[in-house]
Amino acid sequence: MKNILYKNTKISFTDSGEGTAIIFLHGFLENKKMWQDYVALFSKKHRVITIDLLGHGETECLGYVHEMEENANAVNLVFEHLSIEKAIIVGHSMGGYVGLAFAELYPDKIQKLVLLNSTSKEDSTEKKLNRTRAIKAVKQNYVNFVSLAIANLFSENNRTRFASEIEKAKVQALKTPLQGIVASLEGMKIRKDRETLLQKNLFPVLLVLGKKDPVLNYEESLAQIEDTTVELVSFEDGHMSHIENKEELEIVLSDFFNK
Secondary structure, eight states, X not given: OEEEEETTEEEEEEEEOSSSEEEEEOOTTOOGGGGHHHHHHHTTTSEEEEEXXXXXXXXXXXXXXXXXXXXXXXXXXXXXXXXXXOEEEEEETHHHHHHHHHHHHOGGGEEEEEEESOOSSOOOHHHHHHHHHHHHHHHHOHHHHHHHHHHTTSOGGGTTTTHHHHHHHHHHHTTSOXXXXXXXXXXXXXXXXXXXXXXXXXXXXXXXXXXXXXXXXXXXXXXXXXXXXXXXXXXXXXXXXXXXXXXXHHHHHHHHHTO
């Protein structure tokens, strides 16, 4: 476990293995521990870095709005600290939003990008309202909000099957401070639309979607990659492909990393 300071705020990360650098970025209510099995697998042939984003895991909060660009700048500081010139970025959900912000700010530092259960689209008006409602809900009942939020990321038919994994994810999510949750919701609500990045073909992009994702509409997600070179992989399950489709995802990522 390593730390650096970004604007007097502690950023926590791990660094394992040697070779092509792969940066794993977790999603909302997650932290770098979600990638442990992936680090064990991929660090055999690659240099694997996991980073706790602002207000998550062991990284501290920075103000009351954690913009995706602010997270991207913190990620860039890790790049500089580790002397990484170019890397593959894998971002789950909110981590994908940060990956896209990073790609816009530092395009020359991206070798490949994986959007895992994520989107380049900005929040719709309805989603922005839902974020505002979520902020109110988490302030009223923190534990209830977090517990429901985690379970609702899995497809309905998987909530019993992955009960123990859901419980583990809740335990980690409940370590996220209230300020970190609110600041991230505020940051996601105001994030930019970055669909044009997918159309520029600056670097290879892999989009991994769940057909029964309760968070991201599958059909709407497909629209953003029409007439692009983005590679698409679809699973039959929910928003948590790294758990719900773990073995298949490991193969998909390995193929993409080694192309």
